[in-house]
Amino acid sequence: MSYLSELAALTDELIDAVAAVPKTQKRKLKSLRESTVQSLLNQNFLRTNQFEVQNQLTGLVERFRVVNREPLGDALEQRLEALKPHVNDFTPEVLQFLLELSDKPAQKSRLSDLERLKEPEKDAVPKLTWRQIAKEDGWAQERALWKILDHAPSSDEEDYYELEEAPSDVSVASPSTASSVPDDAPPTAQDLAIKLPGGEELLRRILDSQDWRNATHDLDSQGRQQKTPVTSLQILREVVFMLRGLPTSLFDPACKPVPGYILEGVSWQTYDALVNTFSECGRKLAPLRIYAGKKEKEEPLLQVFQDSLQKALQSFDHELTTIQGRFVATHKDVIVSLVAILTELGPSLAPLYVLSGIVQQVHRERNTKAFRYLELLYDAVGMAQMEGSLDAYKLLGTIFLDCFQVYLKPIRFWMEEGELLAGDRTFFIGKSSARPQLHQIWEQQFHQLVSPEGVLNAPRFLSPAVDRIVRAGKSIVVLKHLKRYSPVATRVKAEEPPMDFAAVCSDVTSFAPFSELFGNAFNKWIQSKYHSASITLLDILFDSYGLSRAFDALRCLYLMSDGATSDAFASTIFRQLDNFSTSWNDKFTLTEIAQEAFSQCVAGHRLSADIDQRYIADSPAASRASVRSTLPAIRLIYHLPWPIQMIISPAEVKGYQTMFVFLLQTRRAIYLLKHPLLGTTATPARHQSTYYLLRTKLLWFCNTIMSYLTTLVFAPNINKMDEALQHALDVDDVGEVHSRFLDRILSETCQGKRLRPIRDCILDVYDLAIKLEDSHQAEMARLEEEQQEISRLSTFSASQQKLQQQKRKTRAGRTASLYSKTGLGVGLDGEGDGDDDEEGENDAAARNNKWKRSIMEDARGRGNSTAAVMKEMHSDFERHLRFVASGLRGVARGSREDAAAKWDLLAEMLEGGIKEARHVF
Structure with missing residues (x-):
C-alpha cells in the first residue's frame, strides 16, 4: 500500500472516530478529509510521543522476562534508570530512533555485546598477534623462508622448490602446531589428501560430465547457433534445482530456457516443448516462493498464511529431494523419463499453482483487506473439490482452516466478552465514538463496518452468520449494563467444536459440498457461544422487565383490545366534545381520564397523555365538526423501561399512535350514530x-x-x-x-x-x-x-279577543298589559334568552x-x-x-x-x- 493511500485510509478512520459525521453528508466528509490530509502533510517535523516511547520500553522489559531473558531485561531496566538524570528534550526522539532500528530484540540481542560499549583501560597492554610479528620482522620479504624442503630418500642433496608466489598476507600457524611437525619429514598437500583407488579417473569423469556447462555456442556454416547435447539425467537435475528456486544452467533467473542446448536423441521441437513445460512450472511457482520468502507481515492473518505457504513449499521440496535421491544412489537400472517426472509432480504442483494464483491476484488488486486471502482460499477449496482433485482439496482446505483459526480470535473475543480487540483492522464490527443513551445501546453503540460501496468488511462466506455474531456480542454488552453478566472464568463454558480440516471435512461427509460442510461446522461453533447469552438476555427481558406485559399494555391502549376500557375513555372525550366543553383540553386532565379508564390493564404511573396543539381547532364547534380535528391531537404516552425500548422503539410507538387515532375516529362515528x-x-x-x-x-x-x-x-x-x-x-x-x-x-x-x-x-x-x-x-x-x-x-290571538271585550284603557297601559300577559318579548328570530326563567340554565x-x-x-x-x-x-x-x-x-x-x-x-x-x-x- 502506498503512503498516500495508507494516509487516506487512516484519515478516514480518524474522521469517523472523532467527528462522527453521517455518511450521507458526503460534502462535509469530503471537506473534512481534505483539510485533515492537508494539515497532516504540512506537519513535516512532528514531535515524538514520549509516553508511547516509555510504554514501549516498559513493554520490552516485560517481554524479555516473559521469554526467559531476565538478565537482558534487568540490564535494560538498569540503563533506563541511569538515563533518567540525563533526560532532555531530545531523549524521546533518540529512544524512538533506537526502537525503530531494533529487529527482534528478544531473539537477536546478546548480553555479551554490552561489553563492547565499555571503554578500554588506559594502562592495559595491547595484545601481540602473530600477524603483527610477521609484519614487523618482514617475513613476506624473506622468500627463502617460504621454500619447502623435500627430504626424499633418493636424493643425496637438498632439493628445494619455491612456491609460485608468497602470500601477500601472512598467516602464521601457532607454535604448538608448528612444533608438532617433525623437522626431518614435513607433510605435503599430496600426502594429506585422501587417495582412493581410481580417484583420478573418477574426477576426470565428473569434470567431463559437467563440461557441457562451459561449452561455447558458436554459429555453424548456415548461421544458426550450435546446440550442446545434454542427457535426460542432466536435464532432470537442472529441473529439480529450478523448481526449488536455485540457479541453474539450463534456465535463467526468470525460469526461461537458455538457448543452445538440446536433449540427446530427440528433435528440437520435442525438447523445446518439454523444457518449456518445466519452465512454465517454475514461472508459476516463482511468485509463491518470493512471497513466502519475504519479511514476516505485521498482521497475524497474513503471518499464518505466509507460514502455511512455507510449509507447503517445504513439503514440495522434500518430494523433489526424494525424486532426486532415486537417481543419485541407484542400486539397479533406472529409466530416466522427464515426462514421467512431470506426471508424478502434477498432483503436488496443482495446489501450489492455485496458491500462486491467489498471491498474484491479491497483488494485482488495490487496497485489499487481509481477509481477501480467505475468500480466495475458500473459493479454491470448493473448486478443487468439484474437480475431484483430492490432494489439492486437502492441502488447500488445511491452509484455509489454519488461516481461519486466526480470524476466529476476534470473533471469539467479541462473542464471549462483548469487546473488540484493540488495533484489529480485519474485524467487521466497529464501535461508535459517541456515547448513546441506554435504550439506544443495541442499535447505535456498535455497527457493522461497510465500504463506501456498501460491501461488508468481512469475508463473503461469513455473510449468513454475521448477524448472529453481532447479536451475541451485543447481548453481552447489554447484560453488562444490566449487571447480569458472568465472566467466562466464572461460568460453565460450552465445549467449542473444532474447526480443523479433519473435523470439518471428515471422510463420512466427503461427498457433501465444502460450502455446506463449512457452514454446518461454523454454525455449530457459533451456536456454542451464541445461544447462552442471547437466551439469558431474553429471559431477563420477559421475566424481570415484563416484555409480555408491555406488549399487552400497548394492545390495550393503542389497539383498544379491551372494549370496555376503551369505551370508557372514548365516551368521556366524546361527551365533552358534544357539550362544547374545553375542560378536557389539558394534558393533566386528559392524563387523569386515561389513567382512570385504563387502570385495569396498565400501571397508572406509566401512563400519561398529551395534546398536540397543531390539531386543535379555533372553536369548540369546529372541534366536533370533523374527525380530522381534535381527535388526532390526543396522544397517549406509555413509559417503558429502557431495556424494553431496545425492542419497542419510539418510531414504532408512532405507528401505534396512528392506529389509536384511526380507531378513535371510527368509534367517534359509531358513538354519534348510536346516540x-x-x-x-x-x-x-x-x-x-x-x-x-x-x-x-x-x-x-x-x-x-x-x-x-x-x-x-x-x-x-x-x-x-x-x-x-x-x-x-x-x-x-x-x-x-x-x-x-x-x-x-x-x-x-x-x-x-x-x-x-x-x-x-x-x-x-x-x-x-x-x-x-x-x-x-x-x-x-x-x-x-x-x-x-x-x-x-x-x-296571542285569544288575548286580543279578550281585550276587545274589556274597557278601553289608555294605549300605553293596554300595550304594557298586553305584552306582560302574552310574552311578546320573544322575537321571531328565536333570541328570547333575556327572560327571568332562562337565567338558571347551565352553560x-x-x-x-x-x-x-x-x-x-x-x-x-x-x-x-x-x-x-x-x-x-x-x-x-x-x-x-x-x-x-x-x-x-x-x-x-x-x-x-x-x-x-x-x-x-x-x-x-x-x-x-x-x-x-x-x-x-
Missing part, C-alpha cells in the same frame, strides 16, 4: 325514513370497518406474533417479529402512503355521520321552534342552543331544505362507498404485498352495501 336525538310526533314521516335509512347505512359501514379491524386484522396478527415470539432466539428476533406485526397491521388497515386516498375517503364517510346527526338535530330544533311559535300565536345548555341556532341560520342562509341535504349526503355516501370498494379492489390486484388479500376481502365486504339503483327521495 341519535329522537324525533317528535310532529316530525314528517318522509324525513324520518330518509334519516333512518342513511343512518342505518352509515352505521353498517362503520361497524363493517370496525369488524374488519378487530376480527381480520388485529386478532390474527396478534396470534401470529405470539407464536413467533415463542421461537425468537435474541433481541433482534423479538424486535423483528414486533416490527413485522406493526407493519402488517398498518398496511392492512390502509394507513400506508399508497392507500392514503382510500383512508381519507373512509374519514369522509365518518364526517358524513357527524353531518347527518348535526342536520337531524338542527331539523328537530327547527320543528320545535315552529311548534312554540304556533302556540305563541294562538295565545352547557346555552352553548348547545347557540350551536343549534348557528346550524339553523346556516341552513336558512343556503336556502336548502332538509330533504335536499339528506339527498346530497346519501349521494356522497354512495360515491364514497364505491370509491373505497373499487380502490381496494384495484390496489389489491396490482400489489404483491401480503396485505393485498385483506384489502380484497374488505372490498368484498363493502360491495355488499352497494345497490344498483339509488334510493329516490
Whole structure:
C-alpha cells in the first residue's frame, strides 16, 4: 500500500472516530478529509510521543522476562534508570530512533555485546598477534623462508622448490602446531589428501560430465547457433534445482530456457516443448516462493498464511529431494523419463499453482483487506473439490482452516466478552465514538463496518452468520449494563467444536459440498457461544422487565383490545366534545381520564397523555365538526423501561399512535350514530325514513370497518406474533417479529402512503355521520321552534279577543298589559334568552342552543331544505362507498404485498352495501 493511500485510509478512520459525521453528508466528509490530509502533510517535523516511547520500553522489559531473558531485561531496566538524570528534550526522539532500528530484540540481542560499549583501560597492554610479528620482522620479504624442503630418500642433496608466489598476507600457524611437525619429514598437500583407488579417473569423469556447462555456442556454416547435447539425467537435475528456486544452467533467473542446448536423441521441437513445460512450472511457482520468502507481515492473518505457504513449499521440496535421491544412489537400472517426472509432480504442483494464483491476484488488486486471502482460499477449496482433485482439496482446505483459526480470535473475543480487540483492522464490527443513551445501546453503540460501496468488511462466506455474531456480542454488552453478566472464568463454558480440516471435512461427509460442510461446522461453533447469552438476555427481558406485559399494555391502549376500557375513555372525550366543553383540553386532565379508564390493564404511573396543539381547532364547534380535528391531537404516552425500548422503539410507538387515532375516529362515528336525538310526533314521516335509512347505512359501514379491524386484522396478527415470539432466539428476533406485526397491521388497515386516498375517503364517510346527526338535530330544533311559535300565536290571538271585550284603557297601559300577559318579548328570530326563567340554565345548555341556532341560520342562509341535504349526503355516501370498494379492489390486484388479500376481502365486504339503483327521495 502506498503512503498516500495508507494516509487516506487512516484519515478516514480518524474522521469517523472523532467527528462522527453521517455518511450521507458526503460534502462535509469530503471537506473534512481534505483539510485533515492537508494539515497532516504540512506537519513535516512532528514531535515524538514520549509516553508511547516509555510504554514501549516498559513493554520490552516485560517481554524479555516473559521469554526467559531476565538478565537482558534487568540490564535494560538498569540503563533506563541511569538515563533518567540525563533526560532532555531530545531523549524521546533518540529512544524512538533506537526502537525503530531494533529487529527482534528478544531473539537477536546478546548480553555479551554490552561489553563492547565499555571503554578500554588506559594502562592495559595491547595484545601481540602473530600477524603483527610477521609484519614487523618482514617475513613476506624473506622468500627463502617460504621454500619447502623435500627430504626424499633418493636424493643425496637438498632439493628445494619455491612456491609460485608468497602470500601477500601472512598467516602464521601457532607454535604448538608448528612444533608438532617433525623437522626431518614435513607433510605435503599430496600426502594429506585422501587417495582412493581410481580417484583420478573418477574426477576426470565428473569434470567431463559437467563440461557441457562451459561449452561455447558458436554459429555453424548456415548461421544458426550450435546446440550442446545434454542427457535426460542432466536435464532432470537442472529441473529439480529450478523448481526449488536455485540457479541453474539450463534456465535463467526468470525460469526461461537458455538457448543452445538440446536433449540427446530427440528433435528440437520435442525438447523445446518439454523444457518449456518445466519452465512454465517454475514461472508459476516463482511468485509463491518470493512471497513466502519475504519479511514476516505485521498482521497475524497474513503471518499464518505466509507460514502455511512455507510449509507447503517445504513439503514440495522434500518430494523433489526424494525424486532426486532415486537417481543419485541407484542400486539397479533406472529409466530416466522427464515426462514421467512431470506426471508424478502434477498432483503436488496443482495446489501450489492455485496458491500462486491467489498471491498474484491479491497483488494485482488495490487496497485489499487481509481477509481477501480467505475468500480466495475458500473459493479454491470448493473448486478443487468439484474437480475431484483430492490432494489439492486437502492441502488447500488445511491452509484455509489454519488461516481461519486466526480470524476466529476476534470473533471469539467479541462473542464471549462483548469487546473488540484493540488495533484489529480485519474485524467487521466497529464501535461508535459517541456515547448513546441506554435504550439506544443495541442499535447505535456498535455497527457493522461497510465500504463506501456498501460491501461488508468481512469475508463473503461469513455473510449468513454475521448477524448472529453481532447479536451475541451485543447481548453481552447489554447484560453488562444490566449487571447480569458472568465472566467466562466464572461460568460453565460450552465445549467449542473444532474447526480443523479433519473435523470439518471428515471422510463420512466427503461427498457433501465444502460450502455446506463449512457452514454446518461454523454454525455449530457459533451456536456454542451464541445461544447462552442471547437466551439469558431474553429471559431477563420477559421475566424481570415484563416484555409480555408491555406488549399487552400497548394492545390495550393503542389497539383498544379491551372494549370496555376503551369505551370508557372514548365516551368521556366524546361527551365533552358534544357539550362544547374545553375542560378536557389539558394534558393533566386528559392524563387523569386515561389513567382512570385504563387502570385495569396498565400501571397508572406509566401512563400519561398529551395534546398536540397543531390539531386543535379555533372553536369548540369546529372541534366536533370533523374527525380530522381534535381527535388526532390526543396522544397517549406509555413509559417503558429502557431495556424494553431496545425492542419497542419510539418510531414504532408512532405507528401505534396512528392506529389509536384511526380507531378513535371510527368509534367517534359509531358513538354519534348510536346516540341519535329522537324525533317528535310532529316530525314528517318522509324525513324520518330518509334519516333512518342513511343512518342505518352509515352505521353498517362503520361497524363493517370496525369488524374488519378487530376480527381480520388485529386478532390474527396478534396470534401470529405470539407464536413467533415463542421461537425468537435474541433481541433482534423479538424486535423483528414486533416490527413485522406493526407493519402488517398498518398496511392492512390502509394507513400506508399508497392507500392514503382510500383512508381519507373512509374519514369522509365518518364526517358524513357527524353531518347527518348535526342536520337531524338542527331539523328537530327547527320543528320545535315552529311548534312554540304556533302556540305563541294562538295565545296571542285569544288575548286580543279578550281585550276587545274589556274597557278601553289608555294605549300605553293596554300595550304594557298586553305584552306582560302574552310574552311578546320573544322575537321571531328565536333570541328570547333575556327572560327571568332562562337565567338558571347551565352553560352547557346555552352553548348547545347557540350551536343549534348557528346550524339553523346556516341552513336558512343556503336556502336548502332538509330533504335536499339528506339527498346530497346519501349521494356522497354512495360515491364514497364505491370509491373505497373499487380502490381496494384495484390496489389489491396490482400489489404483491401480503396485505393485498385483506384489502380484497374488505372490498368484498363493502360491495355488499352497494345497490344498483339509488334510493329516490
